[in-house]
Amino acid sequence: MSRVGIKDIAAEAGVSTATVSHALRNSGRVSELTRKKVLAAAQKAGYTPNRLAANLRTSRSGNIVVIIPDVADSFNGQIITGIEQVARSKGYSVLLGNTGGSPNREREFAEMTRSRQADGIILMSHRMPFDVSGGIDGLPPLVNGCENTDVAGIPRVAVRDRRAARDATRHLLEYGHEKIAVVTGDMESASSRARLDGFRTGMRDAGIDVNEDWVIHGNYQPEDGERAARRLMSLRSRPTAVFCFSDEMAMGCMHALRELGFDVPHDVSVMGFDGVPLSRYTAPPLTTIAQPAEEIGAACARILLGLIEGEKPDCLETFLPHELVVRGSTAPLKRDRV
Amino acid sequence: MSRVGIKDIAAEAGVSTATVSHALRNSGRVSELTRKKVLAAAQKAGYTPNRLAANLRTSRSGNIVVIIPDVADSFNGQIITGIEQVARSKGYSVLLGNTGGSPNREREFAEMTRSRQADGIILMSHRMPFDVSGGIDGLPPLVNGCENTDVAGIPRVAVRDRRAARDATRHLLEYGHEKIAVVTGDMESASSRARLDGFRTGMRDAGIDVNEDWVIHGNYQPEDGERAARRLMSLRSRPTAVFCFSDEMAMGCMHALRELGFDVPHDVSVMGFDGVPLSRYTAPPLTTIAQPAEEIGAACARILLGLIEGEKPDCLETFLPHELVVRGSTAPLKRDRV
DNA sequence: CTGAAAGCGCTTACAG
DNA sequence: CTGAAAGCGCTTACAG
Numbered sequence A, B: 001m002s003r004v005g006i007k008d009i010a011a012e013a014g015v016s017t018a019t020v021s022h023a024l025r026n027s028g029r030v031s032e033l034t035r036k037k038v039l040a041a042a043q044k045a046g047y048t049p050n051r052l053a054a055n056l057r058t059s060r061s062g063n064i065v066v067i068i069p070d071v072a073d074s075f076n077g078q079i080i081t082g083i084e085q086v087a088r089s090k091g092y093s094v095l096l097g098n099t100g101g102s103p104n105r106e107r108e109f110a111e112m113t114r115s116r117q118a119d120g121i122i123l124m125s126h127r128m129p130f131d132v133s134g135g136i137d138g139l140p141p142l143v144n145g146c147e148n149t150d151v152a153g154i155p156r157v158a159v160r161d162r163r164a165a166r167d168a169t170r171h172l173l174e175y176g177h178e179k180i181a182v183v184t185g186d187m188e189s190a191s192s193r194a195r196l197d198g199f200r201t202g203m204r205d206a207g208i209d210v211n212e213d214w215v216i217h218g219n220y221q222p223e224d225g226e227r228a229a230r231r232l233m234s235l236r237s238r239p240t241a242v243f244c245f246s247d248e249m250a251m252g253c254m255h256a257l258r259e260l261g262f263d264v265p266h267d268v269s270v271m272g273f274d275g276v277p278l279s280r281y282t283a284p285p286l287t288t289i290a291q292p293a294e295e296i297g298a299a300c301a302r303i304l305l306g307l308i309e310g311e312k313p314d315c316l317e318t319f320l321p322h323e324l325v326v327r328g329s330t331a332p333l334k335r336d337r338v
Numbered sequence C, D: 001c002t003g004a005a006a007g008c009g010c011t012t013a014c015a016g
Helices: A006-013 A017-024 A032-045 A051-058 A074-089 A103-114 A161-174 A190-205 A222-233 A247-259 A277-281 A293-308 B006-013 B017-024 B032-045 B051-058 B074-089 B103-114 B161-174 B190-205 B222-233 B247-259 B277-281 B293-308
Strands: A063-068 A093-098 A120-123 A142-145 A156-159 A180-184 A215-217 A241-244 A269-274 A287-290 A317-320 A323-325 B063-068 B093-098 B120-123 B142-145 B156-159 B180-184 B215-217 B241-244 B269-274 B287-290 B317-320 B323-325
Touching: A006 A017, A006 A032, A017 A032, A051 B051, A063 A074, A063 A103, A063 A293, A074 A093, A074 A247, A074 A277, A074 A293, A074 B074, A074 B093, A093 A103, A093 B074, A103 A120, A120 A293, A142 A293, A156 A161, A156 A293, A161 A180, A161 A190, A161 A241, A161 A269, A161 A287, A161 A323, A180 A190, A180 A222, A215 A222, A222 A241, A222 A247, A222 B277, A241 A247, A247 A269, A247 A277, A247 B277, A277 B222, A277 B247, A293 A317, B006 B017, B006 B032, B017 B032, B063 B074, B063 B103, B063 B293, B074 B093, B074 B247, B074 B277, B074 B293, B093 B103, B103 B120, B120 B293, B142 B293, B156 B161, B156 B293, B161 B180, B161 B190, B161 B241, B161 B269, B161 B287, B161 B323, B180 B190, B180 B222, B215 B222, B222 B241, B222 B247, B241 B247, B247 B269, B247 B277, B293 B317
Parallel strands: A063 A093, A063 A120, A120 A142, A142 A156, A156 A317, A180 A215, A180 A241, A241 A269, A269 A287, B063 B093, B063 B120, B120 B142, B142 B156, B156 B317, B180 B215, B180 B241, B241 B269, B269 B287
Antiparallel strands: A093 B093, A287 A323, B287 B323
């Protein structure tokens, strides 16, 4: 592999290593002629700069780490795609911090900034992986994606969760549903709490009491939706609609309902949240609140790279628009149903 | 951030930097007492080693790069999960090389080994991103996941694609289907060609001719399955079963069939390939060939890390077992159907 | 078991 | 516009 270094190029081109370095990085401090000479020598020698050396010298790794519970989750996958695109376009690489939701691993990945393996962090978690009791001044460049750490001063990109959940609720209300269940995300998460709050607000505005037996806590996975559906349908009094805080939970929910002999949407309407690509393909296709996942990721990356290069972000909260996508998994309430 | 270096720790502990380095890395060349002293000093100073410096010195980045078409794809997501787990357990980090199938980007990410940003590559592509006309001796540590580059000497981890596709075909044949369509992956890919070959073998063994109008080429995405279904159902002579080379295509296929008014499985049986988590949750649940995706990723990582540390792999081809998972999307052929 | 010192391959003031 | 030289913060023979 590339055993040839900047010294060899300097010798070959008959200039100093300083000049080679400038020419290679196009710093503009080198005459056109010299630059050409250097480039030719580098080309001829098949030279590739050793980034490890440049990294040490500049104290920058050129990496960002994205701390995320599960890469294999559809929504997370989209977020990462957006992050990667922007990072690459600006010469950065993405380190994968897959945590499975473990606070320990979140902290381990966050440590990569201290050990200089990463220049900044995109954090898709509601937990702050650093001690901020002494303020946030010592923190590395850090951006929150979707989730909110409840630490003031950390930039964040997300949809307006509260409003989005209220919009979902209104959709079900407009369809005549009053017996509405929700399957939440982790209630430690401010974003999940905001969604629940949006649901409650929507219900209150319509003058309808929330049945607390129909508030089931999940964690965004299909299994959680499945379990929730079984629980709900075993109740004496059953909901006519279920609003899940993720599409994957909605898929699990629909699956369980079907197995229990309920028809979606005629017996029970089901809504999701996220608008993942596969939500179009379920049977029936899923009504959902679509989030611009790739753009959220892209915006996170843009803000983080700005932070790394020393910019102050324009604003701490960037809200991207959500969209109600009505498909076949919700239907107007049949008043005469069993 | 950590402005304190090994020199500060050395001064604090009253030893040399060499000793600090040994103590910190537990090289065993330091007395227990000295080690304790050093560790205490490091602890007290809140010292975190600068990996950039260690990297330059040892000429190892501690990173591997995974070159993959689409992180957001369910199957790819599982593979990456397996890779990440093993890499982390051995102290390596994973750089994300999302290519969207672009040969250019594949090459760019592959260059990260030349620039020392990565110590090795897991390549989920059928294209070799290096010039191997002069042999494979100059190649960096490299492992092929699932895909096959057709370059001899590159370790590879996959299922037996040919056999797996034949098993799928046999399942449909056992259900009485003879009019079987396939939706393939990229035919540039040896793995997709092997699956098609397995299908043809299965058909031939049953003495049934393959109708070439029913061989549709896709690229693993739901849209491809959708398009294939529309094409197939517009034919004068229609298949009674469709075998898709990915679950996502099968989902798209089922969706289109439903929209066209066909019932799955009673009018048309549909099979997938991969066994992604969501395949359980489709309606009807998807019959598929399950691949041990996480284990494939894990095995890739294990072999690659071995290669990086100088081991020769036991064998160049590691085949992991696939499994036919029969669910509701396939059914015995109704002889009397329209 | 411990230390003095070289060096990994770049970048960057500084001087000319 | 160009060069000589210091130095980023570690690790590692080498010597004792």
